[in-house]
Amino acid sequence: MAGEKFVADVGGTNIRLAQVENGRISVIKKYLCKDFETIDDAILHFSKDIGVAQFSAGCIAIACPTNDDLVKMTNHSWVFSKSALKAHLGLEHLDVINDFTAVAHSLPNLTHNQVIQIGSGHAAEHGNIAVFGPGTGLGVEHLTWTGNAWHTLDGEGGHVDFAPTEEDDLIIWRYLYKKFGRASAEEVLSGRGIVNIYSAFCEDAGKTPVFSEASQVTNAGLHHSDEFAHKAITQFCQIMGSFAGNLALNLCTTGGIFIGGGIVSRLQDFFLKSKFREKFEAKGDMAHYVKPIPTYLINEPDHGLLGALAYLLQQTQRTHNDE
Known part of the structure; x- marks a missing residue:
């Protein structure tokens, strides 16, 4: 899948976002969740911060259940719909996974x-x-x-x-x-x-x-x-x-x-x-x-981001193969 990609590791206090370039994490930014009313605002701030006009795909690893479309953070006030977030950010592909799912996916690559x-x-x-x-x-x-x-x-x-x-x-x-x-x-x-x-x-x-x-x-x-x-x-x-x-x-x-x-x-x-x-x-x-x-x-302090990256690359490759 062509275009700019991002990954995020979201906890109750901080959100860490990274740009993906050539299948690797490049620029990493860390923000306080409380500084943004919504997760949309945090991601859009990140894209402006690093000079990316539009992302095409992303993967968010977040510390709460992610089985349903509606995601409610356990230790923070953010609540969002996966489908609405994808539409608002104009993404072709979006994964939202539990933070420990991301940790697991990082392991084979450490x-x-x-x-x-x-x-x-x-x-x-x-x-x-x-x-x-x-x-x-x-x-x-x-x-x-x-x-x-x-x-x-x-x-x-x-x-x-x-x-x-x-x-x-x-x-x-x-x-x-x-x-x-x-x-x-x-x-x-x-x-x-x-x-x-x-x-x-x-x-x-x-x-x-x-x-x-x-x-x-x-x-x-x-x-x-x-x-x-x-x-x-x-x-x-x-x-x-x-x-x-x-x-x-x-x-x-x-x-x-x-x-x-x-x-x-x-x-x-x-x-x-x-x-x-x-x-x-x-x-x-x-x-x-x-x-x-x-x-x-x-x-490895960035293993959450690395796991989100591994999951994103695996999913986007699968989508590409199915096309």
Whole structure:
């Protein structure tokens, strides 16, 4: 498809937009969502900012459900119709996808310089891939090769049951069960999950929690200034390993397990020295099954845009082939 193309990565606070030239991302601009009344205004401002009169195609990766024509952002006020946005911008082609769908599509294109491998293992070409990311919630996505293209397998993997594997996990499970009537993975592996783990350990010790925000627990844990905060981030990393191992078992992810999300990047040095990989491989009789599977921390800040680009190129090529 000829003409100018763009990709966007939209979160609750920022929108990042990039021009696509020769199948690659070129100019990247970052704006505050609150500075624009609508997403249309932000995209039109971007086109004027970089001197492009008209885009012909685009792909928007956005942090909310995208199954219906009407898209309502979860953590921002923007609401828009895909078809109306396409018409208003005069586009021939527009994709609007979930942000974790974009993250998944970026994975086959990431180089060794854009990821950090944790432990052993070797990725099989075109092997199934899984990615998860603790953030505001717990995003999970799978990617599979169908012979001529990569396809995502959508679901709500962040809401599966939390499975304790040791005594400290049971402390957390009991706390969550008492509080919510159910213990889900997202209530452990997320920002509020870190607070839940910390609060569970405090309660178990008969202490009153000092912190109520994930950043407070993380900072105190990293600086060893609070015993329960340090124990919380330690357990957080180990639970991530168990969860990643479950994803590997679920779909035979010989292409690797990838970890994104802002929380792990802030914990990076601590995380890389943790027992994540040990817990990943601790699958009893099935340890031999997961041991060859590599695990990676995504170390590329633009992976959302790269994934939106990969998805756009795949879709526009398919459209071209069908014509």
